Amino acid sequence: MKQQLKQIWNERRANGWLWAELLIVFVALWYVVDWGYTTCITYYEPVGFDITDTYRVTVYRKTDKADGYVSPENATQTGGQDMLDMVERLRHLPEVEAVALSNNATPYCGSNSGTGWRIDSTVVYPLRRLVTPDFFRVFRYQSTDGKGYEPLVEALKRGEAVASVNLMQFTPLADMSLLNSVFFNVDDSATIYRVGAVSEKVRYNDFWPNYNDQFVAWEIKEESIAEMNDASWYEISLRVHPGTTDFPARLMEISDAQFSIGNLFISKVESFKDVRRHSLADMTNTVKTRMWMMAFLLLNIFLGIIGTFWFRTQQRRSEIGLRMALGSTRSGLWKRLMNEGILLLLLAFIPAAIICINLSVLEVVNTWPHAFTVTRFIIGALITLALMALMIVLGIWYPAQQAMQIEPAEALRDE
Numbered sequence: 001m002k003q004q005l006k007q008i009w010n011e012r013r014a015n016g017w018l019w020a021e022l023l024i025v026f027v028a029l030w031y032v033v034d035w036g037y038t039t040c041i042t043y044y045e046p047v048g049f050d051i052t053d054t055y056r057v058t059v060y061r062k063t064d065k066a067d068g069y070v071s072p073e074n075a076t077q078t079g080g081q082d083m084l085d086m087v088e089r090l091r092h093l094p095e096v097e098a099v100a101l102s103n104n105a106t107p108y109c110g111s112n113s114g115t116g117w118r119i120d121s122t123v124v125y126p127l128r129r130l131v132t133p134d135f136f137r138v139f140r141y142q143s144t145d146g147k148g149y150e151p152l153v154e155a156l157k158r159g160e161a162v163a164s165v166n167l168m169q170f171t172p173l174a175d176m177s178l179l180n181s182v183f184f185n186v187d188d189s190a191t192i193y194r195v196g197a198v199s200e201k202v203r204y205n206d207f208w209p210n211y212n213d214q215f216v217a218w219e220i221k222e223e224s225i226a227e228m229n230d231a232s233w234y235e236i237s238l239r240v241h242p243g244t245t246d247f248p249a250r251l252m253e254i255s256d257a258q259f260s261i262g263n264l265f266i267s268k269v270e271s272f273k274d275v276r277r278h279s280l281a282d283m284t285n286t287v288k289t290r291m292w293m294m295a296f297l298l299l300n301i302f303l304g305i306i307g308t309f310w311f312r313t314q315q316r317r318s319e320i321g322l323r324m325a326l327g328s329t330r331s332g333l334w335k336r337l338m339n340e341g342i343l344l345l346l347l348a349f350i351p352a353a354i355i356c357i358n359l360s361v362l363e364v365v366n367t368w369p370h371a372f373t374v375t376r377f378i379i380g381a382l383i384t385l386a387l388m389a390l391m392i393v394l395g396i397w398y399p400a401q402q403a404m405q406i407e408p409a410e411a412l413r414d415e
Helices: 002-010 012-043 079-091 135-139 150-157 222-226 247-258 272-279 281-315 317-325 330-361 374-403 408-414
Strands: 054-061 096-103 117-119 122-124 127-131 161-164 182-185 192-199 215-219 235-240 264-271
Touching (some): 002 330, 054 247, 079 096, 079 264, 150 192, 247 264
Parallel strands (some): 161 192
Antiparallel strands (some): 054 264, 182 192
16 A cells, blocks of 8 residues: 555656546535435435325316206205215225315325414414315324324314424424424414324425425314305315226216216316326426436546546556566456555545535535435445446456556567
8 A cells, every 4th residue: 555655646747637537526426426315315205195096086066057057046955065975975985995075185286275373482384284084094194103094083083183293393392292282373362273193294295305294184074064055176085995996987987977966076086196297297307307417427427537547557558567577466466456546536535525515514515405414425425435436446447457468578578
């Protein structure tokens, strides 16, 4: 090692340019790796719900020009009661496991409603999820006590609220116990909410881990729905038994005969996997574009480093032959060349790491949604170091193998 360091220093004019190249490339590659790392851990973080075997049923209301329209004078019940009857009929289908009504609450719905809750002097503004109790059965929200979704269902049935575990995470009361806590409505201090169950964190979508993911939920009373003249804007979500196939086609086939109630009719049935794909389409395309740009940059870095060390090893062809003529073994020479390349990389790593840390302090890298931490830096730096080491090994290996085929006499003559 001491001898190789001395040789690197003696050849500092040529090695200086190579060291500078490795320094600049390391910083650029680390920036790319850091973005890719944070994007991947965000995407693969649990979302907090399960949309397998779930469907969204879109219901429309007939206009007065449609066939079969029922005028208000001839209606025997309200539009809200028609909606409740439709839900009940869906619930009795043999394929259906659970059905729920909700308002701006389903995953990937793209619509939101908020509320303001206050405890003491601390105010939070979470998303408001108005749902029927079976909502948690449909989407498999999980209680923090490890008992699945049933505690959440029972809390709503008791007239209590459900809060996400991270409701207070950005407040001075982040460590408080939410269960059985009492909150007041910011706009109406007479309205009190008792938290009867706490849900695990539920992400807003697959790309946003800490944005709009605090929520509170309470029950939509069927009595309130029944009094409405029009409840067609409520969301109907359902879960079917595992193994059920072609459910949308079957439901649409029988919808006119069994699910045309009053002025309500089923317009569309789609799986939440399709809803998810449509909802995330723009964000997915953006990420894919950035990934392709990252891949192109990686390819250029890869070819640049390999080409540099390839050319460098080719230039030392005579030196390699001379060392072999003086008794060096092929394996010993191969190790020496590899060690020299890795040593140059390690010499560039220290100042490059300092530059990367300063870029992070200056927030040149994205610190949202994941704060810049020591762990994040170490993981990104190690991945970058491994990638560059691999490129250097590939750049040295083949030309070194070719150079070692030279005859000692030819190497001495060239020297």
